[in-house]
Amino acid sequence: MYSNLTPEMSAFSLCQEAESYLKAEKLDEAYLACEKALEILPFYPLACKSMGNILQVMGKLDEAINWYAQAIIQQPNWAEAYTNIGSLYAKQKNWQPAIACYEKAIELQPNLAGTYRNLSRICQQLGDLSLAKKYWLKAQKIESEKTALEKVNQGNILSDEGKTEDAISYYREAIELNPSLSEAYSKLAEVLVSQGKLKDAIDCYQSLIELLPKNWLIPHKLGKIFRETGKLNDAVETFELAIELNPKFPWSQKHLADILYEQGKLNRALTCYQKLMKSHPNIWDTYCKIGEIFIKQGEINQAVFVYRRGLKVNPNLARFHYKLGEALSKQQKWCAAIKAYHQAIELKADNYLFHFKLANALQNIGKLDEAIISYETAIEINSKSCWLYASLGQVYIQQKNWSYAVECFRQAIQIKPDYDKAYQKIAYIFEQLGDYEAAEKCRNKQELPY
Template sequence: MFRFFQKISKQVNKLNTFVNDYKSVAKEVSLPSYAYVNWGAQLAESGNEKDALEKFEQSAQMVNSTPEAFVNLGIIFARKGEFEQAIKYFKKALKIDDTYAKAWALLASAYSEVDEVREAKKAFKISLKFDKRNFHTYLNQGIFFAKIGETQEALSSLKNAYLLNPNEAQSVFLSGILYSQAADYGNAIKMFKLAINISPFHSEALYHLAYCYFQQKNYETAIGYAKKSRSANPTKIENYTIMAESYMALENKDECFKIYDEAKKAGLDSYKLSYSKGICYQAFDMWEEAIHIFKTLNQLDDSNVASHYALSLSYLKLDKKEEANKELLKVLELDPKHTVCMFNLAQLYLKEKKCDDAIFWYKKLLAADAKFVSAYFGIACAYQLKGDMQNAIKYWERAYEYDNKNIGALLNLANAYLSQNDLQMALRKARSAYLVDKKNPDVVMTYAIILLRGDNIYDAMEKFTEVLELKPDFVPARFALIECKIKTNKPKEAMAELEKYRDEYGQKREFVMLNLLAYLKIDEMEQNNYLSGQILDICDKILSTYGEDSWVQSVKEEFEKKQNNAECEG
């Protein structure tokens, strides 16, 4: 806020140029106060603040003291960070002249430094009342509004500053920063380009243009502006990271790592540059190289969250569970509210089937962010693994409450209710999912299966047909349609359809089970025992190949009795 104070003394100095001239003017009775003010200003400009302070104080103590003396005293203290003292002197200046716009502006800036928001707003307003065309006042008011988060007011004030001085790039540059922070990259780009039109070698404007284009995924343009920024400021590391990560996004591995080599040749090295290189290693599946970089960064600074978290992701990718666990816990030690880290740790425990540990971290995550929907999924899956379907359903329902368009929650709920034989609730959830996304084959398939379980056979057949329209080679849907044909008393058609898949799926359990169902339906319809032998052969094949099955065993026993009875009668 007070960066321009170093230039103030030049504006104040209106009488003479050299200290010796001030000494001679000080001998004049008519302007002693002004003489000391300007003498102090020259001393301040040369860096001699102690002597400058003495001259300003001498001027302030005179009977005919000017407000400028107190203003300059305030500036000296403001530059030292003693804002309360600066405020006192700016107020003294205003006691001499309460229409002095510059004193009001400086007072406003000092108030903003001590977070006196209301007083700062008031002082800026009064300053502009007395001087409506002051570029610096509008500029600093814009900075003040930005600081307190009033972005629109900041942009308005900065626009006024630009209109007053269109040859000064700072106002439009700061406007670009505000737009960029709000992720309004289109307007940010306009402002930064305007800054470059005013100041063609404005390296920061060039860099931020590169950054905005990078955020818009316009990587080629981002690279171009980063190169221009690098030409204007060869030591700015962010130019190298923008270029390298843009090449990374363009999947140009050689050019990506060439940038890091160029940075090394330029003698540049920093945490930020190494971290960026580690991220690029990850992007190109060079996980061991990434691990080496992040471990080195952690050795240099063990308190950095980003490098520990990046290291944990590398370990997770390589399925190094123990190392990943250690790094994730380290991240949470450094940043206990790192919700994504909590989620990854919980997922790791869930993968290892450590359900209680997983539930603990999911719930800890939800305590920090109740709308983290994936955590509800995780808890539900953990309870499902524990065999606690009631709690699983409870947490899938919560996920659905927070996101009633969430297909995953609806499908999981449908299947969970189906596992509990609650066909009514299963059908309700499946139908809701279908209404949200009728073009999702998984959704339509789930809906069809539940319809079939509820003996809504013709509706199920319609949905299985829809699945095949969306995904023509989806064999489970074709097998489901074959099952529907069996249930609608068309077993021979079903068997003919099955023959098309014998070579590829003849040894699959689903195929053999459908054959069994078809034979059973024919036996039921024709009421004779000539198929008993085939049915028993299929039952034996299922039990010997795929293991115990109580239903198949019961079918086998039933047809053995039928066969025995037939032999006795014969």
């Protein structure tokens, strides 16, 4: 039957056969199968252990102990074999050798709940109730941890199947069984976040920080939730903890800097962004934010310098060219600004704001026909902006093209009926045309002439 197998495979199969016979209480057949395995591989550890199991059931305890001991000689770190010997010594009320075997088994494999229970029973026999209780509680803890892990695994399966509420229930049950099981909190937090239950997710992550105080990723995730829920001071504190634990992770630094920027704490934000730019020079948004801070602080030259550095990192980002154009416009370097706006448009032609700003710059250097084209392009992209029509109307006023100008301001008023400035502009136009009555009605009564 086993002629085509290697000796190891044949012996293993015979041991399995022996254990099956033993389970069926066919002791003779079990014994014979085990003997055959030992004939193929003398002192094969699994066969030695199986022989010990068989002899134990037969009541031949000393012989069983010898076979378990032989298994340990072949495989010294076999905790289960030590536990089996300990149990046989305990049956013989040979307490000290039993205790020694159980302790060795636990040393090799600390999560053997049954071994702790056996030790507890021996301590009860010896009258040491305090130690018996300690071992019993340890066994319960191990079993609850095992059950808790099973709950987490079941929760994972349910989560993968999209049964999130059921998964949440299993994760919570796991936490009840083992309040120190970090994996349960982590999985529960992830599902809660996916469900938008952020308050409960915050509680989970805060528990995780207590359980795993050196894990930087937990405060990073918690900080993101605090930011999303508008708890910016809490977010700042949490991101600072994440950075303290892992100073090399750039995104905690980026979140912290962004929040400080949103809070108007520009100097602190600038310090964070500059550190980030130094350590991670390829994060392009950092350059944008630093430039914006410099502009807010009136440091236009610094902003231009930073935007140009950013363009070296990502020359194909339209936003950089646009930001550079804005800074150059503040310096009234119109030709350079126009060049920057054109480059932004080449990269992203469907942004009406780029065309609008280009038109403004062209208007400032008197290139009114080109400005009109850019304003009209901006309006094609965004026809709902009253400001675009008003800006175009202003160029027509400069050209004294009164009818086109009036039509632009009419369009602006149609979009925004209370747009007072547009009425004032139309009034001005009719004054230039000598129609003072129409101008007065438009200025004072907001009545448009038709």
